Amino acid sequence: MNNPTNDGPIVRVHGVHKFFRRGSERLDVLNGVTLDVPEGEFLGLMGPSGSGKTTLLNLIAGLDKPSQGEVRVGDRLISAMSEGELAGWRTRHIGFIFQFYHLLPVLSAYENVELPLLLLPLSAAQRKQQATTALELVGLSDRVRHRPGQLSGGEQQRVGIARAIVTDPTLIVADEPTGDLDAHSAKEILDLLCELRQTLGKTILLVTHDPRAAERTNRLMHLDKGLLVEQRL
Amino acid sequence: MKYFKLIFRNIGRNPLRSLLTSLVTIVLVFVVTMVWSILWLLDIVTTEKSENFQAMVTERWSAPSHIPLSYAEVLGRGAARNPGDVRPLDSMTWQFYIGTLDPEDPSSKNMMFTIACDPDKIAAVKEGKFTTMMEGLESLADGQEDQLIADVAKLKDAPRGIIVGQNHLKITNKRIGERFKLTGVSITKGLDLEFEIVAAFPPGRYDTMAVFNREYFNNELDAYPRSHNGQKHPLADRSLNLMVLKVADSAAFTRLASQIEKSPELSDPAIRCETMASGLASMLEMFRDLIWGMRWMLAPACLATILLVIANAISISVRERRLELAVLKVLGFRPYQIMVLVLGESILLGAGAGLVSAALSYGVINWGMGGIAFSIGFFDRFMVPVDAFWWGPAVGGLAALLGSFLPAWTARSVKVAEVFSKVA
Ligand SMILES: Nc1ncnc2c1ncn2[C@@H]1O[C@H](COP(=O)(O)OP(=O)(O)OP(=O)(O)O)[C@@H](O)[C@H]1O
Ligand SMILES: [Mg+2]
Numbered sequence: 001m002n003n004p005t006n007d008g009p010i011v012r013v014h015g016v017h018k019f020f021r022r023g024s025e026r027l028d029v030l031n032g033v034t035l036d037v038p039e040g041e042f043l044g045l046m047g048p049s050g051s052g053k054t055t056l057l058n059l060i061a062g063l064d065k066p067s068q069g070e071v072r073v074g075d076r077l078i079s080a081m082s083e084g085e086l087a088g089w090r091t092r093h094i095g096f097i098f099q100f101y102h103l104l105p106v107l108s109a110y111e112n113v114e115l116p117l118l119l120l121p122l123s124a125a126q127r128k129q130q131a132t133t134a135l136e137l138v139g140l141s142d143r144v145r146h147r148p149g150q151l152s153g154g155e156q157q158r159v160g161i162a163r164a165i166v167t168d169p170t171l172i173v174a175d176e177p178t179g180d181l182d183a184h185s186a187k188e189i190l191d192l193l194c195e196l197r198q199t200l201g202k203t204i205l206l207v208t209h210d211p212r213a214a215e216r217t218n219r220l221m222h223l224d225k226g227l228l229v230e231q232r233l
Numbered sequence: 234m235k236y237f238k239l240i241f242r243n244i245g246r247n248p249l250r251s252l253l254t255s256l257v258t259i260v261l262v263f264v265v266t267m268v269w270s271i272l273w274l275l276d277i278v279t280t281e282k283s284e285n286f287q288a289m290v291t292e293r294w295s296a297p298s299h300i301p302l303s304y305a306e307v308l309g310r311g312a313a314r315n316p317g318d319v320r321p322l323d324s325m326t327w328q329f330y331i332g333t334l335d336p337e338d339p340s341s342k343n344m345m346f347t348i349a350c351d352p353d354k355i356a357a358v359k360e361g362k363f364t365t366m367m368e369g370l371e372s373l374a375d376g377q378e379d380q381l382i383a384d385v386a387k388l389k390d391a392p393r394g395i396i397v398g399q400n401h402l403k404i405t406n407k408r409i410g411e412r413f414k415l416t417g418v419s420i421t422k423g424l425d426l427e428f429e430i431v432a433a434f435p436p437g438r439y440d441t442m443a444v445f446n447r448e449y450f451n452n453e454l455d456a457y458p459r460s461h462n463g464q465k466h467p468l469a470d471r472s473l474n475l476m477v478l479k480v481a482d483s484a485a486f487t488r489l490a491s492q493i494e495k496s497p498e499l500s501d502p503a504i505r506c507e508t509m510a511s512g513l514a515s516m517l518e519m520f521r522d523l524i525w526g527m528r529w530m531l532a533p534a535c536l537a538t539i540l541l542v543i544a545n546a547i548s549i550s551v552r553e554r555r556l557e558l559a560v561l562k563v564l565g566f567r568p569y570q571i572m573v574l575v576l577g578e579s580i581l582l583g584a585g586a587g588l589v590s591a592a593l594s595y596g597v598i599n600w601g602m603g604g605i606a607f608s609i610g611f612f613d614r615f616m617v618p619v620d621a622f623w624w625g626p627a628v629g630g631l632a633a634l635l636g637s638f639l640p641a642w643t644a645r646s647v648k649v650a651e652v653f654s655k656v657a
Contacts, residue, residue: 054653063563064650084567091565102560106242116564118236163564175653 009036010170010203011060016069016079018055029055031226032069037171042197042204044217046231051223053207054175060205061094061173062086074170091119095164097174101156103148103163110135110144113162120167134162138192154185161192165202172196173205178213190216236570240577247550251582254546258586259593261535262629266594266621268532273618275524286486286508287368288321290476290493293503297329297420299471302451304499308476311489312496319488321478325354325366328450329474332415332426334405339418345401347415347443349450352388355396356381366477369438374619377435384432388446394431395445402433409433423466424453437604437616471502478506536632539583544636547579551640558644559652568645575644579637580630587629591621 018030029052037043047053058064059071062078063086071079073093081089090096103112114131122130135141138158148156157177164172174193178186190213196202206217214220222231244251290308292298309324328349333339354366356378363378365371373381388394397405405413409430417424428445450472457466480486490506493499551558558571566574595617598605605615 055650058650058653061563063653087562087565087567089565090563096563098560102556104239104557104560106246107239111238115239115561119565119570 010039010074011035011037011205012070012072013056013060014070014072016056016059016066016071018052018059018064018067028226030059030066033223033226033228035221035228037203037205039203040197040201041219042194042217043206044214044220045205045207045223046209046214046220047223049209052226053223056223056228057173057175057205057207060171061096062090088119091116092167093170095167095169095172097157097160097164097172097177099176099179101148101153101160101180103156103159105148108145108147109140109151109159109162112148112159113166116163116167130166130168131162134166135159137165137196138162152185153181154188157181157185157189158192161189161196165196165200171203171205173207175207176209177206178208178210183212186210186213236574236577240574240581243550243554243574243578244582250546250550254542255582255586255589257542258539258583258629258632259590261539262587262590262625263594265532265535265628266591266617266625268527268535269624270617270621271615272524272528273620274615286480286482287366288478288480288486288489288506288508290478290504290506291474293505295502298474299420299468300473300476300502300504301471302326302328302473304504305473305476307496307498308478308493311478312493312499314492314496318492319480319485321480321489323354323364323366323479325477326350326447326473327475327477328447328472330415330417330421330424330426330445330450331419332417332421332424334413334415336416339416342404344418345397345404345415345443346441347395347445349447350444351447352385352444355388355444356385358382366479367439373435373438380432381435387431388444391429391431392446392449393427393429395428395443396432396434397430397443398434398440399436400440401443402430405430420468423461424450424457426450426453436599483508536628539629539632540636542636543579543583543633544640546582547575547637548640548643550578551575551644554644555647555652558647559649562647562649571647572641572645575641576634576637579633579641583633583636584626584630587625587627588622589625590629591617591625594625595619595621 013033013035016030016033017028019026019028021027033056045053045056055064059066059079060073062071062073062081066079069079070077076089076093078086078089103109104115107115110131113134114127117127117130132141132144135144138161140155140158140162143151143155143159148159151159157180160177164174172193177193178189181189193204193206194216197204206213208214220231222229290300292300305324305326309321311319311321313320330347330349332345332347334343334345356363356365356367356370358364363371363373363382365381370381384396388396402408405411407413407430409432412427412429414425414427417426426449434440434442454466454469454472457469458464478489480489486508493504493506561571561574562568598617
């Protein structure tokens with residue numbers, strides 16, 4: 001497990017502002033967001049469409065930079081890192097789960113899961129071992145050779161989860177992971193996320209519109225008008 | 234490489250597009266290969282002139298030329314009389330022997346044109362280097378050079394041996410190791426010789442000429458009176474047809490030519506000394522515009538077309554895959570790695586198509602058609618050089634690299650946050 005040296009929160013967002021420019025217009029999406037996520041928490045993030053949930057997630061995952069403020073993950077101040085540094089950092093520390101799975105169609109389930117490992121200095125045997133373990137965890141050991149096109153939405157998302165956890169990241173971020181799934185598959189995915197947290201102690205950030213998904217988290221935040229408020233369940 | 238699988242799979246993703254792109258590349262690389270092969274050949278023919286100057290000595294006032302064999306010794310030293318005179322670096326005597334395979338039907342299809350000469354001048358190894366006095370043989374491939382050296386050794390061991398042209402193998406219907414007889418015609422009428430084929434020239438070189446030991450020819454000339462009531466053969470005193478001399482450069486040639494043409498030892502009959510390439514150069518001059526066009530218009534146009542076709546195919550596939558490339562970035566692929574993926578894909582496609590094209594042109598032209606009739610200098614046929622096997626992939630790969638550079642750059646600068654946001 002990735003144990004940060006200090007016992008403080010694993011994610012610290014401090015006074016973050018983010019705006020985009022569209023031509024001459026300035027669009028303020030985040031207006032001073034502050035958020036601490038302790039290790040092992042399953043945090044839900046809700047909010048109306050366009051409220052900036054994905055934007056916040058991107059900042060935490062090192063895919064974008066805040067206009068103002070700081071983002072720390074583990075012991076790194078990622079808002080100050082270069083794009084190249086961030087790329088290497090993401091491979092080791094962030095597992096990203098997408099709404100539309102975004103598996104590479106030309107690769108098998110196994111190869112999709114193995115992909116992030118190619119970026120790490122691992123032997124073929126080590127890669128095989130880690131990818132196999134990840135696929136076992138999501139219950140897809142019997143589907144390793146299938147291409148994404150041959151898998152159901154729920155199965156594809158499980159491959160997506162296996163890919164997200166295969167490098168044993170510090171933090172898992174999931175952007176509406178059940179948004180494209182039927183109720184049954186959605187429940188399976190949520191069960192899986194809960195299990196990851198309970199058995200492996202993973203820290204998970206979940207963006208969702210689905211109240212049933214929100215119920216499963218152990219803390220829920222609401223993003224509106226660029227500000228974050230805690231919501232009681 | 235670990236990403237090779239991914240690159241390879243991406244090529245297979247849209248097989249029709251990849252196939253069409255490769256087909257266009259194959260056709261165009263084929264054209265470029267042909268053009269370059271021809272230019273390569275012409276380059277050899279023309280550069281030979283400036284480096285190793287070959288001079289040709291013939292009878293001045295009469296053609297065909299017949300000069301006394303005794304001239305050979307004088308010419309071999311360039312008719313040098315004074316200490317500062319130029320001496321040829323090497324020399325070769327040419328004595329023509331013309332015969333027919335069938336005395337009943339001495340038509341041209343049975344005729345063989347041969348040269349009696351010193352085998353060492355055909356090919357030899359001097360100071361570890363391959364040398365030849367026969368124009369056109371200096372541009373053989375390494376393996377062919379070794380083969381020719383071995384063939385010349387065989388010729389030296391067989392007094393009646395002959396190295397024939399590829400054409401002769403067909404008209405005699407004989408193979409290496411077999412024998413055949415020629416009945417002398419024209420200038421060599423009355424001299425009937427029997428030969429043993431020890432080897433053949435490499436295809437495309439001296440296809441219609443053969444060479445054999447001059448000792449055999451001269452012994453037969455000397456023996457002629459014994460079977461002809463003491464009468465000498467008409468050629469007896471003038472059996473040397475031409476002599477090839479090698480000099481370092483054109484300055485040396487000018488001096489040599491004047492030494493020879495003024496030499497009192499070589500005045501009856503008078504002789505002429507000219508450059509081997511003079512005829513060749515004027516012939517090439519006629520094609521100058523054509524050659525210029527091939528080199529500077531046709532080949533670049535083909536390259537530009539390959540470039541555009543590949544650029545088009547790759548930019549379409551990059552646009553289609555924007556999302557996937559963004560996902561790769563999320564997983565931690567660095568911009569340069571994304572670029573390598575895209576470039577790798579197009580280079581593999583271009584170089585692969587280039588290789589196929591080279592193999593096709595080599596196979597079809599050299600084996601299938603036995604070369605293309607293209608007579609220039611001492612080349613009778615045009616063959617695709619082995620070098621095409623690296624030109625082809627290099628041309629295809631390079632055009633692909635240039636063509637896909639821009640799309641690859643677009644791919645590397647994909648902004649993840651934008652791709653995944655609503656504005657994308
Ligand atoms: N790269 C960008 N350039 C310009 N505007 C952007 C960019 N990314 C996001 N936006 C804008 O910022 C706002 C917030 O977008 P974001 O994707 O974070 O919303 P969201 O809360 O995730 O919405 P949804 O629930 O629909 O996914 C939107 O108005 C969006 O158009
Ligand atoms: Mg969103």
